[in-house]
Amino acid sequence: MLMDKTKAFSPKAFSFEVLTLDDVPAILDLIESLGWTHVVKDLEVMLQVGVFLGAKDERGKIIATGALFPYGTELASIGMIMVRPENQKQGYGRAVMDALHGHEIAKGRTLCLIATEAGEPLYKKCGYEVAGRIRKFFGSPEQFLKKSSLPDFPLNQRRVALRAMHANxxxxxxxxxxxxxxxxxxSLFELRYSQSDYAVIAENKQGEVVGFVLAVPQRGQHHLGPMVAPDCETALAMIGYIAERSDKELRIDVPEDQQALHGLLPSLGFRLIANPPAMIRNNTFPGCREHYWSIMSQAYA
Structure with a gap:
């Protein structure tokens, strides 16, 4: 949902405007100042499916941003909370959160986010509570395939057939x-599907679709998610399908409740990079999360 760019949001002494595709180079400059891995296509998708607010200095350089992504009528994710390094600890983080909370998309919806370590105290002050954690892993496709080729490994006991996902x-x-x-x-899923290099379907013996995963390119990485599967073996089989085809490092963000998967990944050559909290405001996470094996991204939760 895009709004007239001329409309400004002014929590406290800060002024935020709705960013558009014209602002992509400036947003990317802010991303690079923080060392994040998002690419232009990520931003184009975000600007199509959500509202992206930004504060600029007198030269037009973006100082701070935040985005709000609506899902249906009852849930929305907050992401892309960024403040330029030289402007941190000046109130911009709280100001952008206030602006997002005041936006019409936020009204009446449960709000969720995946925090950074630095951002967690701020989000708690804004009324969010930790509802779980995400284990962020990076791993080599070659190491995964090598270590999962042992005869007794569950990947070799798969009970599903894997194939490429199609539009139908x-x-x-x-x-x-x-x-x-x-x-x-x-809308978001369709755009992420079009952005993905690989999209995988798992079918049972009856030909029913029981799982899927997208592999979306970022800088030097394939981000695996979202992933839905009936069990850990199916999740591992789909990771293996992508590992056989990918020439990039694999990233997967696993909900901490999925102990069977994140317990195995280190033995398969994956390294744990971070363990950020999944936070929610005034509610609990909806859905059947026991089948949710990796999130779409930290921005989309």
């Missing part, structure tokens, strides 16, 4: 994503 699968998998997440995000 989208209705089914978007429904599965909505059931797992607790809200429909059709």
């Amino acid at each position: 699968d989208l209705g089914n998998v978007i429904g599965m994503d909505a059931k797992a997440l607790g809200a429909n995000r059709r």
